[in-house]
Amino acid sequence: MISFARGVPAPECLPVEDLADCAKVAIERDGRTILSYGAGGGYGPLREWIAARHGVAPGRVMLTNGSLQGFVFLTTHFFGSGKPGRVLVEAPTYDRPLKILAAAGAEIVALPVDDEGLDPDALEAELRKGPKPAFVYSIPTFQNPSGRTLSAERRTRIAELIAEHDVLFLEDDPYGLVRYEGTAQPSLFSLEGGTQVIYSSSFSKTVAPGVRVGYFIFPEAVGKAVEAIAVSNYISPVMLSQATVFEFVNRGRFEPNLERVIGLLGARRDAMLEALEKELGGSGAVWSHPEGGYFLWLDFPAGVDCDELLPRAEATGVTFVKGTDFFVPGGGGQNAARLAYSFVSVDEIYEGVAKLASLMR
Ligand SMILES: Cc1ncc(COP(=O)(O)O)c(C=O)c1O
Missing domain, CATH: 3.90.1150.10 (Aspartate Aminotransferase, domain 1)
Structure with a gap:
């Protein structure tokens, strides 16, 4: 079967030998830490590396076993107690979050997307209409499923709308670095200042999905609540993977x-x-x-x-x-x-x- 269905990297993209060596070195160097339970927010050195890249304090970075698991925790935070609420999403959007939100009982409001990405007029109209959503979920860059990217003008306008309506906005960005042509656009996170925008990404597309290392940069209050949910689910995420990824980036293999x-x-x-x-x-x-x-x-x-x-x-x-x-x-x-x-x-x-x-x- 020729599969245009599998949104996974071709096997030759996976840096197998490098990661084998990184895993070995990570255990030898830091085994007593990473083979035990760790911090709920993940492996400290990797949190620091991510924090430095995004210009935030390491305490705001939370590592999860793939970013999708973080999405589940965020959904639990808002809808876990059976509380009603709305989430605004793009139409079309990544199917797994749609299913996670539906299973949690969230009311899903779909906003149109065109060749320039999410339609800011539709977003504004929905925010004005209310009630205020728990959050807006968007994949502004090389969107799954459409491959489309939010234009520079729309980024500025949407960042303004987020501030004006004081609404929480999840910018899911696992693909942004995998660019074949054109110029990188500023993230909504950087445009808005990271007060209301939660940024999520992952090493699935840049290193390997099987390491299951995703991350979130949260505004402080939300981050603490989501981390408490994570801890009650798994005590700590998989330190061995995170330390392996850290070894990979630290020896200059990422770029x-x-x-x-x-x-x-x-x-x-x-x-x-x-x-x-x-x-x-x-x-x-x-x-x-x-x-x-x-x-x-x-x-x-x-x-x-x-x-x-x-x-x-x-x-x-x-x-x-x-x-x-x-x-x-x-x-x-x-x-x-x-x-x-x-x-x-x-x-x-x-x-x-x-x-x-x-x-x-
Ligand atoms: C838009 C988007 N977000 C999140 C994920 C999940 O990534 P992870 O492997 O980090 O859980 C994917 C995976 O395909 C995706 O396309």
């Missing part, structure tokens, strides 16, 4: 590895765009042009139903995730697909896109 990953995945992004142009150019299908990250969003012409197309695609050996998975039920995406180019080879990309195009025709 060269990232450059290597960008080379490997950038070639796949280029192949996906070229294959789509060749196979679907002029067909009425439209797709996003991600400058980084793992995903591209494909809108088939109106009338194509991906509930019907996907099983036929799988029967010919190619799979993707249906657009509807990234919306609240009934919210859209019927003729859309999320195509991940991170896992498949360049040859598979050309072959898979050709198969999809012939099925569509």
